[in-house]
Amino acid sequence: MKQLLFPNNIQFWYETLRSMSHIAYGGADFGEVVSTGERIVEGDYASWYTEWLATADRVSGEAEKALAAGHRVSARDGFLRASNYYRSAEFFLHGHPCDPRHDHAYDRSVACFRAAAALFTPIIEPVEIPYEDTTLPGYLYRVDDSGTPRPTLIMHNGFDGTAEELHFFGAMAGVERGYTVLVFDGPGMPGPRHHEGLVFRPDWENVITPVVDFAETLPDVDDTRIALLGISMGGILAPRAAAFEHRLAALIAVDGLYDLGETSVRNIPGTREETERLLRADSAPELDASLEQIMAKDPIARWAINHGMYVMGVDTPRAFNASYLDYTLAGGIAERIQCPTLVCDAEEDMFFKGQPEQLFDHLTCPKTLMVFTAEEGSGAHCHPGAMRLTQARIYDWLDDTFATPAA
Structure with missing residues (x-):
């Protein structure tokens, strides 16, 4: 898809398209996204934050006034859009974990989403899912208040998305x-x-098993028809979980991933074994310098490495790349998945080209590969810009899968 904004920064354009994509389910308005994008200095993270925050503050302010005046639908719609805009505001700030701006914008995103959630009928219920010695935050979506067991989809995001964005x-x-839907972080x-x-x-099976345990306590969940969907990096996390958690009746990877380590080694000379050894070494100054140069030249790498150090809990670009080596379905893990699996693929994926096919080829369970194309407007990573089309195809597959009795 042609870059309508930020012609020299594909990462800024992709994140703008991502917000546009959420128009389909009430998370943005086209004019608000475009007018915000036009105010942003291309490639400037501070400018990105400032302008998205300004839009989010304005939209949330209008929503608060609407709620105070008793206009519940207008308030709900405004809070939904503001939540998405606050999420976008903090997106590029994670290279500085102590930066108070990203905590502020994130907390505002959650607050606005919860304000909107309370205005749905039935309400979207915030939940806390027991996990080890703490809980994981999420939301339970019900079709109605009858308590009828229904086919259920558990969803989680990936490298950078929120439960609210789901x-x-x-x-x-x-x-x-x-469907009953349970989303979580x-x-x-x-x-x-x-x-x-x-x-x-x-x-990730040690994350998903407690979530399935929790889902099975809910009257709205049909325990025999629980599916798991993972988005982006979730396209490797969810399959990893399904390889070991066999209560799942279906699996969806949007988009499928097989080995994140491939992205760590692809630009480093040498064999895979040599490169892995170098990434994990106590010292590799030449590689450290090379990664810094890549970040300076490539806006995708700059963001991904900065954010990756934050979410992996490491301090250097090399340590982040090394951490990716542990995220793989090789060694027979993919082959352990038993439930019917849908692997989605994006024709123009700029992050993980070719990985969905790798995952698909290694699966031994009932499987489907679903390719989304640029001609349809759905060819980008995780298909922003074509949400109605994407969701129709995914849920039609799930409808058909759950309608077929298990072997």
Whole structure:
């Protein structure tokens, strides 16, 4: 898709398109996104924060006035958009973890989303899911208040998305189709990372099993029809969990990933074994310098490494790249998945090209590969800009999968 804004910074454009994408389920208005983007200095993280924050503050202020005047629908809609705009505001700030701006914007995003959630019928219920010695934040979406067990989708985001953003990435689409939906933030994701310092872990089954335990306590959940969907980096986390958590009746990877280590080694000369040894070494000054140069030249790498150090809990670009080596489905892990699996692929993915096909080829369970194209407007990573199309195809697959009796 042509870059309508930020012609020289694909990362800024992608994040703008991401906000535009949420128009489909009430998370943005086109004019608000474009007017904000036009005020931003291309490539300037501070400018990005300032302008998105200004838009979010204005929209949330109008929502608060609407609520005070008894205009509940207008208030709900405004709070939803403000939540998304606050999320966008803090997006590029994680290279400085002590920066109070990103905590402020994140907390405002959550507050606005919860204000909107209380105005839905039925309400979108904030939940705390027991996990080790703490809890994971999430939301329960019900079709109605009857307590009827329904097919259920558990959803989580990936490297940088929030549980609140999943409202626009498929939660409401599920409710429209008669699903109970449970969304949550796991370790490394915004809620646990901001407030408890929890970082990502590769053994994601130890995250998903407590979530499935929690889901099975809910009257709205049909225990025999629980699916798991992971977005972006969730496209490797969710399959990893499904390899070991066999209560899941279906798995969806949007988009599928097989080995994050491939992204760590692809620009470093030498064999995979040599490169891994170098990444994990106590000292590698030449590689450290090379990674700094890559960050200076490549806006995608600059953001990904800065954010990656934050969510992995490491202090250097090399340590972040080394951490990715542990996130893999090689060694027979993908082959352990038993439930029907949908692997989504984006024709123009700028982050993980080719990985969905790798995952698909290693699966031995019932499997489907679903390719989204640029011609459809859905060819970017995780398909921003074509949410209605994307959700239709994913849920149609899930409808058909759950309609087929298990073997």
